[in-house]
Amino acid sequence: MSDWFERYNGLSQLGREHTPDYRGYVVRVDSEPNPEKWFTYAFDQDDQHTYWLGMSDTEAEAKAVLERLLVHGWVCEVFENSQAGHCKDQAVKVKHIWHERGQERLRSLLCERHGDVFSDWAQMTIPAYIRTYNGLEQDAAFIGKRL
Ligand SMILES: [Zn+2]
Structure with missing residues (x-):
């Protein structure tokens, strides 16, 4: 490095x-x-x-x-269960949606295996999301730390 x-x-x-x-x-x-x-x-x-x-x-x-x-690289953010913790697979996409109250945009990095969750959210490639929103923060939506 x-x-x-x-x-x-x-x-x-x-x-x-x-x-x-x-x-x-x-x-x-x-x-x-x-x-x-x-x-x-x-x-x-x-x-x-x-x-x-x-x-x-x-x-x-x-x-x-x-x-x-x-x-x-970017890692999937899906919480699997209390044993496995959060998914550790490589993320391949971002899904996102505007929160109904306020101006907050919810978003999640997803791997191939978890790519179908949040089926009603918009979806983008990671580079397209970064270009559009000028940033991406791994695990930003977590409460507490990655397990
Ligand atoms: Zn995953």
């Missing part, structure tokens, strides 16, 4: 920008008086597009979000 470079205090990049090794960056958000937050962004080499991956409490956690994506 590429190395992290600290551009300045509060912004680190994974790989050198403008090279084929570049993968994205983490940045500290000035949040005084609130606790500090870090945003993670991925850079897609194929379409030269930077997109949102999520928010973390520490720089280390923010870096881990990008590293996890590069190692494991």
Whole structure:
């Protein structure tokens, strides 16, 4: 994997920008008086597009979000049962729907095996979803952590 470079205090990049090794960056958000937050962004080499991956409490956690994506890719988010926990298969699509109240969009990453759940939700490929909404956050809809 590429190395992290600290551009300045509060912004680190994974790989050198403008090279084929570049993968994205983490940045500290000035949040005084609130606790500090870090945003993670991925850079897609194929379409030269930077997109949102999520928010973390520490720089280390923010870096881990990008590293996890590069190692494991997008993972299905279906909860199977209390024994197996969440599905660990590779996700192949995103299904999404607007929540009836408010402006919230519900969405779920799904593998081939679970591709038919949420049959009335709209469906997109993962790259198309990222291009359309400029971001995707693994496990964002979970209450608590992935089992
Ligand atoms: Zn699955």
